[in-house]
Amino acid sequence: MSEKVLHSVITENAGEETKKQFSYMEKAEGYVKDLEKELGRKPTACVVTFGCQMNARDSEKLIGILTKIGYEQTESEDADFVIYNTCTVRDNADQRVFGRLGYVSGIKKKKPWMKIALCGCMMQEQGAIEKIQKSYRHVDLIFGTHNIFKFAELICTMFESDRMIIDIWKDTDQIVEDLPIVRKYPFKSGINIMFGCNNFCTYCIVPYVRGRERSRNPKDIIREIEYLAADGVKEIMLLGQNVNSYGRGLPKEDKMSFAELLNEVCKVDGIERVRFMTSHPKDLSDDLIKVIAENEKVARHIHLPLQSGSDEILNKMNRRYTKESYLALVDKIKAQIPDVSLTTDIIVGFPGETDSDVDETIDVVRKAEFDNAFTFIYSKRTGTPAASMEQVPESVSKPNFDRLLKVVQETAKKRASRFTGQTHRVLVEEVNEQDPSLVTGRMSNNTLVHFPADKSLIGEFVDVKLDECHGFYYMGTMIK
Template identity: 45%
Template structure:
């Protein structure tokens, strides 16, 4: 038996039979994407480039001629997953010597991880980074022509590469990157080291891409950046994130505009005003707080205080009706005391976040936080994350109950994953809404009256 990612354990005969069924002349690619929306969009770009040179996406690694892992390095768990799964592929490659295995993304930008891959993963043929994914076809050709391993990871940012093909997931919602990199250097975060400094795309290029998406029938765009509201700081043009929201709002055919992720430090009144005045910008902000303690925020290098965060929330809610606010939190940061943690609990209760992503602090090699004293014991971290999840769950349910009896416009995305007999979609404030409806409603915006509230979703019925 051979254990493989996704498909589980297969007999060698099953693998050989699957390989024998492959049509001559066809080339399949299987990609495993870990991490954020930026990584998901990078995968769409790589699929677009591969499609142009004859590759077709396949459902399992057994069917593939090319396997790619687009990696994440924000936390340790995704890294462990990559090593575990790529080790599994060794036996598959032995039975299919023509198989090419590649690793890309943020993990490869870390010199220590790159060296580990070089030594431990000898069966990997291709390793490249976040700054040169546009060279994938060329690098792949080099592997095929020479039969040798190719490792090419750039550590210096070049110009933003435009005009790359994109094979998007779905035909309703689309990612549009507006800025790459991050200049914040929070003490716990590896992103500036693996994604480079901030580099904004020109507003003309962004608007042109959104217009093209509208012409193709897309109804919603998600503007992406590691620090999305720092957009324009590096451009010669006098344009900022708020200006860009106004520009994208003018594109005919686009019904909804979302963005992620902003930094509280850059979320000024001009951005709030743009959100309030642009009717297509959805009333939802994902605003990472990370902690409710000023002492921890200082150690994190976040450059705002609890009071400043709360004042920002007050101004946003005053200007934008029915605004949903979601957040990120890190629990067990070095030196975090029980008193600090209680400050985070109280922030969740005071703001009443609609939902949050909550994580245990994960040390990242090369970041300043790894040198801080007073690392929090693992059992304390686990206890705190469970308590925070419990509080956030209570708050999320309370916020969702407030929507029972109200009617929301739902952009119907497809069948519900949990109940294929029902449909699901998102309200403007990003609430997941599940309801009974005919499949012909998929792709349309439908008024739905909310009848029930769950912790992480709403249930409703089509409003007559």
């Protein structure tokens, strides 16, 4: 897979904090060179990512800085520097991290120069920090979600100290981008447009670990996208915990809604497709629907988390919409964007949920006809209001989950086949993992397509006739 470093030099628009971090990168590079002499080879670094697209984007920043200061990237945890970028949406995500820490402790005993770092959402929880301090003393560096831009500075501190370095910020109003990034793909990239969340859904830990909503300056976003386009990027994904609320908190002279930002992004030459993730139903505006409908560059895919179809459960979840208003929104979207694909998230077994509540959710699935739904059995998240509510036993939630899933699969299968025989533009992303004579690409609506073609087409848009539907993917033939 091709990889490239982006923003490896200071841009003319860089702020003081960015310049400061580049100076720390120079200093850190000296420490890495000393380690290289000691080892007789280039030191290796491994970043293990848990969680969402925003975590994946953060990991690209970590890898960018590590590459800049002289580490060689590897996917093996038998590296000289291992960084776990953690997620804490569910309790079992924490347990997976503790399991990895136990594994690398054995490696570090054989490699005393090895460094281990933890960052991300889990590190914003005091209980997690206390457990690491007590039971995982082999960890060298801990930092959170708000000060990831200080990574180079923290690496220097780590090299200069023989104690565990902990640097956690409770919150911040700072946004520092313009740092080195290694993109996973040379032809597509994520772009952070905002950080944090103000919604406080009762099952969700995100507002507590990612902080309040902070929007990036629109000029900075457009400038970064222009840079990416000049560097060969053709598809971008605008990222935020709730992109629909973009613009809140911006100064008056820079005020811009998400619909307005999306419209401006589509004007950037070289960018051929624009995606975004994630939308909260209560904030999806008529203006946004209009921008999507009128601009072919915007992907025909909207992820619109439902969570529940029961008004009572939605109220307990603090979702701030109703079954009726959600379905009205779906109807409005489909009326104005007929070729759109809608996907969603649904939780089964939320505290207090009954069989009849699940019936309401199933009713929404049938009426909305989602192209796909990511369904979960509720998992109690310590630190959230829902954790103290009366829990639903698995003997109730599991049968309800199974019957919901059956309906989801039925409606999704019906929706998936509707493009059979049509020709669609597909961005070729990689050689097919199962059959090297095929390549795999993605349609505007996010559906995968496998078809015979040469790997030289990776990163290009091509027209593909969709011959056969196989559930959630198509087999096709390229139109030359």
